[in-house]
Amino acid sequence: MARLPVGLFRVGLGPVFGRRLLLLHHQGRSTGLDRTVALEVVAYDREGGSWTLASGFGPKAAWYQNLRRTPKTTVQVGNRHYAVTAHFLREGEGAEVMVRYAAGHPGTARxxxxxxxxxxxxxxxSYRRAGHDxxxxxxxxxxxxxxP
Incomplete structure (x- = not known):
């Protein structure tokens, strides 16, 4: 079930997710193989040209570690692809992102x-404390x- 959104992106149904999910392409740090994962966007800044993601499995998540190794990659939003560079937020920045996210999506944040x-x-x-970690x-x- 968790991989279902990846399949939907691959068959051209990415627009069904709007800007809520994106498909992240990343390179395996050990294998060098191309990997994909569908992730929820916690913040989107059209003017600044950025999407912010939270690693729900912490810093040990494979996609997170892979981006640490190779920060230049691509994402798919809807049916469009974008070249991106990953920037890892400091704890204070993450705390404020979490507070804003919780205000807009209280159930999901909880x-x-x-x-x-x-x-x-x-x-x-409480959201600020969680956002620090x-x-x-x-x-x-x-x-x-x-x-978009």
């Missing part, structure tokens, strides 16, 4: 925190690409 073992009572401060990655599009 579930993410619970899944990762953080106590989230719905307060801004959740690894966030901002994917910046290469200049000159028209964004």
């Amino acid at each position: 579930r993410l925190c619970s899944f990762m073992g953080f106590e989230a009572d719905g307060s801004v401060e 959740i690894p966030f990655v901002r994917l910046d599009a290469e200049p000159g690409q028209p964004l």
Whole structure:
């Protein structure tokens, strides 16, 4: 079930996810093979040309470690592909991203925190604390690409 969105992207149904999910292409750090994973976008900045992701499995997630090794890659949003460079947010930046995300998606934010073992009572401060420990990655599009 977890791989279903990848299949939908591959058969041209990426637009069904809007800007909520993207398909991240990354290179295996050990094998060098191309890998893909569908991830939820926690923040999208059209003007700045970036998508921000949270690693729900922490810094040990394969895609996160692969981006650490090879930060230049591509993403698919809808049916369009974008060249991007990964930038890893500092704890304070991640905390503020989490607070903004929780304001827009309170249920999903609560579930993410619970899944990762953080106590989230719905307060801004609880989301800020969780955001300090959740690894966030901002994917910046290469200049000159028209964004959705």
